[in-house]
Amino acid sequence: MVLSSGNVCPDETAQWQAWLASHPDHRMAWARVEFYTDKFKSLPPQAAFAATEALNAPDLNRRRLLLSMALLGMAGLSSWQVSRGRYWQEWSADQHTALGESKTITLADGSSVVLDSGSAVNVDFSVNLRRLQLVKGEIYIETAADTVGWKRPFVVDTLEGRVQALGTRFSVGQYKNLTQVAVFQDGVEIQPADAISAKQTLVAGQQVQFASSRIESIHRHNQNKPAWTEGFIVADDLPLSEFLLQLSRYRPGYITCAPEIADLRIIGSYPLKDTDRILAFLEANLPVKLSHPLPFWVKVLPR
Known part of the structure; x- marks a missing residue:
């Protein structure tokens, strides 16, 4: 979890704990972020906190949250990431x-x-x-x-x-x-x-x-080579949560999945050139719906 990385000041930790305890829905929102995507570990603590708040924020506040996250990204994201060895290893x-x-x-x-x-x-x-x-x-x-x-x-x-x-x-x-x-x-x-x-x-x-x-x-396995080398993602009775984690590797932003539908099974071969179409197919053929709390965030929820 980002906030337990050791790089958060006591005031930030106290703020997060207070927010977490203020409503049961906040705990559920944080659990979703923590369990279903590891991508938030690549964000600074402040940006991760703002992103989590956006899960439950009223529509009137979302533009304000988005602006805050953008400013956080411009001000600190690059230096925060570059300072950690794994990011430098990837880019170099x-x-x-x-x-x-x-x-x-x-x-x-x-x-x-x-x-x-x-x-x-x-x-x-x-x-x-x-x-x-x-x-x-x-x-x-x-x-x-x-x-x-x-x-x-x-x-x-x-x-x-x-x-x-x-x-x-x-x-x-x-x-x-x-x-x-x-x-x-x-x-x-x-x-x-x-x-x-x-x-x-x-x-x-x-x-x-x-x-x-x-x-x-x-x-x-019965493949001649990995499906991704030919532009596909293949699911053979794969849980929806795992399928979405794999899909998130091929599109910008984040995909989160509600726990109630995480174990829905996925079968088929899906072309990776249009990941929006894959998500639309899931919405049309499974008891799920898509929500877009932020432009880069897709939530998959029970219908």
């Missing part, structure tokens, strides 16, 4: 993509890497190792035979550990405290950052998530 990465953008790069050895929306990666080829560092987002890799005359390992490092290619096509995603890996051809070897954790080999048709000290259960 060798390759990165903006929101809604994807990009394909060819590495020195002939391997190709596709960056998903809002991703960042560093490339570090040395005499003995072909290494990618995934800073943010997701990448899809098609490895090529090494061109230097000997076989240098091809690895992807994340915050949680290392993924080594075994002559393969695979994807790696960096999420909060987890790395997700899916294999589409041949195999990979996963080594969590904790040295005492056992390695795990993953083969084509398998996917898994792992943390720095453990590897989760392996699951099957």
Whole structure:
């Protein structure tokens, strides 16, 4: 939670606590923000507070709140973000993509890497190792035979550990405290950052998530490559809340979901070129409605 980050003065904390205790709806609003989107952790405390108030603010006050948030953004957002290492790492990465953008790069050895929306990666080829560092987002890799005359390992490092290619096509995603890996051809070897954790080999048709000290259960998939590389988001009995979290990676602003409808199931393939159309489709075919408390904010509510 942004307000527990350690960067808030006592007066701000007291103000937030008073607001939180003043009405039960405020607690529900804050819970929605905290649970359904991690994006607010990239805002300064004052902006996060103003955004949360906007959930329940009367219409007459929303323009005033929006103006306050805009002023906060101009005055402090840039310096607040740049001062934290992860933002600098993302913007200074060798390759990165903006929101809604994807990009394909060819590495020195002939391997190709596709960056998903809002991703960042560093490339570090040395005499003995072909290494990618995934800073943010997701990448899809098609490895090529090494061109230097000997076989240098091809690895992807994340915050949680290392993924080594075994002559393969695979994807790696960096999420909060987890790395997700899916294999589409041949195999990979996963080594969590904790040295005492056992390695795990993953083969084509398998996917898994792992943390720095453990590897989760392996699951099957039937894709030839990640759907996002072809401009789609695919849902196979996916909870609505999870679907909206994935969708939010491809559009500016925020999407929040009411707890009452979070477990509605989503099935289908949806083109990412028009995310507004996806939201309109959900509203037309599910017992949900859309609300726009602010221009960059979409709330999905029970109908």
